Amino acid sequence: MNHPARIAQTALYQEVAERLRQRIFSHELPPGTWIDEQALAVDYGISRTPLREALKVLAAEGLVTLKPRRGCYVTEISERDLDEIFPLMAMLEGRSAFEASQKAKAEDLIRLESIHALLEKYAAIGDKEGFFDANQEFHRTVQELADNRWLLQVIQDLRKVLKLTRLHSLSLEGRLQQSLAEHRAIMAGFKARDAARAEKAMHDHLLSGREALARLYAREAAEGARSAKAA
Amino acid sequence: MNHPARIAQTALYQEVAERLRQRIFSHELPPGTWIDEQALAVDYGISRTPLREALKVLAAEGLVTLKPRRGCYVTEISERDLDEIFPLMAMLEGRSAFEASQKAKAEDLIRLESIHALLEKYAAIGDKEGFFDANQEFHRTVQELADNRWLLQVIQDLRKVLKLTRLHSLSLEGRLQQSLAEHRAIMAGFKARDAARAEKAMHDHLLSGREALARLYAREAAEGARSAKAA
DNA sequence: GCAAATAATACGTTATCCATAATTATGAAT
């Protein structure tokens, strides 16, 4: 088949990897799902070759697991994995805040503050989605200011894995005010040009996120048990 | 071509990836080298398909860089990269020592001490190779005791990248005694069951390694300049 | 000697085929 429509800026396997990533993150392909190579190739209208290359890439990222001769499955993350990853992320994002605080110029702080202002705004009107987006933007900006390629790489790799959990985007549920308070502490560290303080505040912010997630899981497990008893 | 000789325990692309890794680590394929897909496929007696898959995996690990439409090159690591990676590694291996110290049982400490005894022995007789191997074993064991899959993963990924630098295995050159002293400090932290102390000692040990490497580079650069002037 | 045109090279992709391992379905025997 000929595809003159493709301008081929980026390789096809990369586009496919990205499409799959999004489907995994959105839980259209939940953890444990078997990925049918042939069916997917037909679905995407491509050959198996670039698809298989894409799957290798996703496997290296930890998003899928390739079982020899048994195919490809979306990776399942356990509670233990979360207990291991969050403290790691806390340390790494803390370090990121530390370096960002050291390297930030006055104008960078202004930019960071303007993003923080969005957090304040969305929290005030209770806009969870807006808060979530601004939160992401805040963390992204801190990492940009840290300007450390390898630190960024490691953080992004782990974040991808975290996005495998469905509740990730819901971790703000019921703790908007607490998250905001934590962000104020981070921002205060930056404004005081106190890198160690920014680091600790960011670190604690991440650990707090883990606790919120644990509570959500616990609640869900309880509800699951209740509905199971009812049935 | 048919290959009935292959028993195919692990996938071919994985074997190829491992072979390439070794060739990269040994600097038979030094940083910057172009990897000729077709020639390599012929050389290994395989088709391009699994070779390309292997290259995708290595690219995800950061060992090679895939330039669209221009092929595959062994990644080149800059001084700046080293300045970013070593503090990261120091933090991560420090954390590893922390967790290992917390989780280690009495028998684990005995095992660790027996490896440390090897370091003492090889340092005493000035056996650099033996010291190097025992050193690797020591770090490997600490990470095993930390028993943290994701921490291990991140550390191993970064270590692979560090192995791109030729001087990595020579970083002990002329600092055997210092490295030994640092290891004694780490061991002391473990024996005192003081996780924070083990963490800091391990952290400082890594940073010290970075400094030694920087001195080696500086010396080499000076020699390079001298021989260039002589020519 | 340099720019433009041309040829060679090799990457990205498709398509097809095949061997082998895994899974499922089938059928016989207890």
Add this chain to the structure above:
DNA sequence: ATTCATAATTATGGATAACGTATTATTTGC
């Protein structure tokens, strides 16, 4: 009916050949 062995099915891992195209190298023309 259940168990077990066997056969049929399916999907993965890999090979091969072919092709368009972007890059690089070479030749040509001025």
